[in-house]
Amino acid sequence: MLVERLSSSRLEMEAEARARFMQDGFVAVPGLVPPTELPRLREIYDGLFAARAGYEKGDFFDMLDPEDRPETARLPQLAWPSKHAPWLAEMQTRARAHDLVASLMPGAELVWEFAINKPPRTGAETPWHQDEACFTVGTPYREAISVWIALQDTDEAMGCMRYVPGSHLGPLVEHASVGGDKRAHALTAVNPDIARMVNVPLKAGDAVMHHSRTMHGAGPNTSDQPRRALTLEFAVRDAAAMIRRDFVWNRDKWTTRDARAAAATPLAERLKRRVRMTLVRLGW
Template identity: 40%
Template sequence: MSEPTVFLTNEQVEFYHREGYLVIDNVAPLQEIARMREIYDDLFANRVGRQEGNQFDLAGTDDDDEEASLPQILGPSRYAPELKQAQCVTNALAIAKQLLGAEAASTGDHAILKPPFHGASTPWHQDEAYWSPDWDYNSFSLWLPLQDATVENGCLQFVPRSHKLDVLPHHSINNDPRIHGLEVDDADLTTVVACPIRAGSCTVHHNRTLHYAGPNNSPTPRRAYIMGFSCPGVRRTIPRTFPWNEAKQTPRQERAARAVASVESLP
């Protein structure tokens, strides 16, 4: 593994803990971004992971004959292991150890594509709302666009300090439990900060930070490669429930269950 080339200043570490997000420059060399873009486009074009439920439409009902408005791949590096060798992966882990502590480790990667003029918005949400309610988390997502990210093409936007909130009530997009994506029911958006960044830079956000990305109104795809990092979770003593997840019934879950069943039926 290569050596990290990024070291956060104390001001950056303090900013993350105070505001719940952070912009970091020069995380990936531009040549590496160009190569990652090729890999990324191949993964989406070949619909890798579709049968196992790992490629789906985050913002739609995921019908086979409809073009996805917000295609997502869970775990793209298992289909393209070359991604794991990237300098930005080494840098991301070093950033995680600085922000979360020495025990921080990768929790996986995913990819969200906003097709030109067609990519839907990613609604306001907190990442923790997708997860098990049984644990307390100390984690973040590192969001790396594979081209410049602008307000026009769907850069990330954050509500500063919202990581200090509890997990707020969420619902499936359009209140349709067949849709994977979640949206917060209600949130104070008066202090929103949009974070346009250049290719090679990234943003980082805490698992409770409210965030959003607008639709892609540009003529080129908006590609984001996202890496998760966490310290070990702590089992909660005070129970809570996330009813929005209990109600889910997505085609993605059905494909995943069928894929598991077909492996289990092998002799």
């Protein structure tokens, strides 16, 4: 299925793909990554994970382990990989993802970028969640669209993405920190209804787009190869939509990764941030 077309120099969603996204809350996008970019993207990606880029600043962390030990990480994540490898911000793949999202959400810009690299055989399941549950105080939008990019053929055995169709039209459900430990990064939906869930296997360079309310997760990696994925999240920043009260599951959440990030941030900057958050909570 062709899900995109060229209109002047920009990509747009085909009507069919747009309708599918509206109905299901996700849609697959074959061939998002130009074949010429894929080898370089993978090489940079592997280098960043091998170096555990930005571990001291809290950019590299395990999503599941409250102690956040990199040697035994089963769900390692790297925040903002393009900070460590600027080419990732310049590659066509990012512009193409942006175009597609903008055709669904005009004015959207990149607000978050991360990579999850599930290790061979030991890569853990990504808990069921809705991205909206992760929006904390100060987030200047209420909805976002993510583009999840597969850097190799990714099937069920490798931990492909899975979704509950139509869940973006329902409520934001209760979430909790994995294992009930607020030092752990990942949130998990409490008793999600996943009876109708579908797996979305992809070929290398394909992507799947989802709405921030869509219930999703990914299986464990039982294969012999790492499961490399890059997520680009886009939203329209709007001060009027700013989150001013934390969801109950995010109150007092302080991860081991947060502690490393705080220790690496100058005191003046930390104080400025704290003042800003207080003002946001007060409605200023």
